Amino acid sequence: MIALIVAPIIFLLFTSFTNYNQRTLFTGVYSFVGVDQYAKIFVDPQFWWSLIITVIFTVALVVGSLVIGIAVSELLTRLGKVMRYIVTVALIFAWGMPNVASSQVWNWLFQPGYGVINWLLTQLHVFGDLTNLSWSNNTVLALVCIWMLVVWQAVPFIALTTYAAQTQVDQAYIEAARLDGASEPRIYFSVVLNFLKPTILLITVLSIIWDFNVFNQIWLVTQGGPNNTTATLGIWTYLTAFTNFKIGAGAAISVVTTVLLLIFTGFYIRSLLRSGEDL
């Protein structure tokens, strides 16, 4: 049953050394081209652009969702029962939305012409009339728009997990620090965060892996456009393999991406091992 996964991976490696293309799908004919596909990738400017965009986007997503998520967790500890319940429900709504559905909602929120976000921004009277602003036609704006979408859905998991850990922090330590005259921010950064370190580390590693692999949201908002400038490695792989049907090349990009991710995966497994999991 591991074969269901391992065999395809081996097949992927194999494919990346061939010139498998659209015709091959029908005829089954392909030839072995060695490391040609890899050589082509590494001189392709689009590959380097995708790699850079993927890294920048991943960092922005991880930092954004972690900072907001951890802040919301701290906020939850300072709320009464009713308010905490309201915030939790808001979080769960965002968390539970399938990302295919939320991408559709995002397209409508940011729709040029009648989208409510453009209307709200115009009402601010700061940026002028933005009614017809098209977010998905501008690389930076498109990335900002997708960033908000992914962060919106990532924050609930981070906030609730961190909050669960934060309720385990012994109040006696906080009281003690308060008695010693520590200021509230000082207590938070020196005492509380110290307790949360293992949780935050785990969430960070998971977020890096997840955010690196974000696909649906980008695909459904921009399809990698305009001019493939928002194509992350995942999107670029898909476009190469299934839109241009250069399957061998797509496989090679996929292998490179996998190797990059495995570096993080090794890190994740190590941190799991350290937290006491017995394999």
Add this chain to the structure above:
Amino acid sequence: MTTSTVPTTSTRPTASATATRVPKRRRRRHRVGANIIAIAFSVIWIFPVYWMINTAFKPRSGVMTPTPQFIPFNPTLNNFIEAITQTTFLTNLRNSVIVVLGAVIIALALSLFASAALSRFRFRGRKTIMVLILAVQMLPGTALLIPQFLIFNDIGLIGSYFGLILAYVAAVLPFSIWVMRGFFIAIPVEVEEAAMMDGANTWQVLWRVLFPLIVPGVISTSIFAFISAWNEYILAYTFMKDQSMYTLPIWLVSFSTPTGGTDYGGQMAASVLFALPVVIFFLIIQRHLVTGMSAGAVKG
């Protein structure tokens, strides 16, 4: 996740009476500030969901207005009725149900036996398999998509329920095994030994003693597999090229009115129809979400 770091601050026995008197007023002021932030945060976070529902209930003339209507005047169910009756919704819903059920059942059966084996028997290569399971969880989606597409294309599984089911099983299996194994490990070996002493054979121990004890594990695994398969888009989009074989996510994305053009009222109604079961599900199981899924992957 265990948080057992020893703190560096000194633990002084606290006289709570004196400790709480001083900052009480300050804390009350904090409470007010915190509440304001909490309300603002909730409004922002719930807004996209609200806007989806709001738009779904608007009559066609109310969707695209120069000034957005924040409350639907004369709400209507037309968008829902049209989404259900004038599209392939029912066919696609049936496809989704078949594929999701198939994937959940097969993934459950396989992960039960695999995790029982991995947690109860010590054999050569067990550790390698565990590391592999963890590593595979992190693969980019396209790493499996490409070879699966090629293999299924060769053996004629593209466009069939069974092909998509197999792809989903492959996607959720590693995590399912991982979670289920955790539940197996939590059961003390003594329970099995006692059953053995009473004359039960290995099969009986597995079926009569262990399985009833891991029902919570079975439930978490099914929930995870269900949500992943229900929400999955790109595999289905790549494999199912015939509209009569679409699952609901593809139906939702390709949603358009019979008259053509994007009908946002209809699209939002379709989003509600598709997302509602999952969101309600999340609300019901919210207490188990954090503990059950903290090691895993319930995220886009």
